[in-house]
Amino acid sequence: EAGVAQSPRYKIIEKRQSVAFWCNPISGHATLYWYQQILGQGPKLLIQFQNNGVVDDSQLPKDRFSAERLKGVDSTLKIQPAKLEDSAVYLCASSLWSVRANYGYTFGSGTRLTVV
Amino acid sequence: AQTVTQSQPEMSVQEAETVTLSCTYDTSESDYYLFWYKQPPSRQMILVIRQEAYKQQNATENRFSVNFQKAAKSFSLKISDSQLGDAAMYFCAYSPSNSGYALNFGKGTSLLVTP
Numbered sequence: 001e002a003g004v005a006q007s008p009r010y011k012i013i014e015k016r017q018s019v020a021f022w023c024n025p026i027s028g029h030a031t032l033y034w035y036q037q038i039l040g041q042g043p044k045l046l047i048q049f050q051n052n053g054v055v056d057d058s059q060l061p062k063d064r065f066s067a068e069r070l071k072g073v074d075s076t077l078k079i080q081p082a083k084l085e086d087s088a089v090y091l092c093a094s095s096l097w098s099v100r101a102n103y104g105y106t107f108g109s110g111t112r113l114t115v116v
Numbered sequence: 117a118q119t120v121t122q123s124q125p126e127m128s129v130q131e132a133e134t135v136t137l138s139c140t141y142d143t144s145e146s147d148y149y150l151f152w153y154k155q156p157p158s159r160q161m162i163l164v165i166r167q168e169a170y171k172q173q174n175a176t177e178n179r180f181s182v183n184f185q186k187a188a189k190s191f192s193l194k195i196s197d198s199q200l201g202d203a204a205m206y207f208c209a210y211s212p213s214n215s216g217y218a219l220n221f222g223k224g225t226s227l228l229v230t231p
Contacts, residue, residue, distance in 0.1 A: 042221030107161035
């Protein structure tokens with residue numbers, strides 16, 4: 001099966017500019033996650049979608065970050081305006097959903113964002 | 117707060133030898149899953165092994181096995197017969213049912229495999 005697709009692979013922007021990342025999950029995966037991985041750290045959850053509804057966005061800096069998942073498939077994560085501390089790898093992951101279906105997740109290859 | 121601690125920033129092992137990576141977690145939940153993920157330089161997170169908290173039997177996947185100590189909240193990964201391709205960052209992750217099974221990751225352990 002096709003994996004989780006993410007684009008772009010790399011992005012360099014100046015601070016205060018805006019940027020958007022795109023994720024296409026595995027077909028049929030109802031749950032989609034965006035993680036932020038700062039260099040030298042483990043990934044941190046930003047937002048979790050179940051179909052096109054938000055399950056958890058408690059760690060999303062809502063003053064500058066926004067995310068949507070239209071029609072419960074593709075998702076876009078946006079940063080506006082970007083700060084230097086937003087430099088990180090942004091990982092998208094998807095999984096099947098059920099009460100007990102925690103068989104792990106399929107991750108994309110991520111987008112490496114550098115803010116200068 | 118639910119936290120995952122990996123106390124070994126770096127580990128080194130010779131090819132064909134065995135290495136154990138440590139992980140502890142803090143939780144008050146009883147229903148959760150634990151994972152080990154491998155992240156090579158390509159950045160893609162690859163599932164190594166998973167463990168359900170309600171199962172006492174330790175999970176095993178070929179050369180990879182875990183030592184799950186629920187009371188001690190410990191979840192270590194043993195890699196047997198290490199191969200050069202095992203070199204990567206390894207992340208321990210905790211996934212409770214009360215958070216929609218989102219993953220909480222440790223800071224990772226960098227594994228170096230020497231010939």
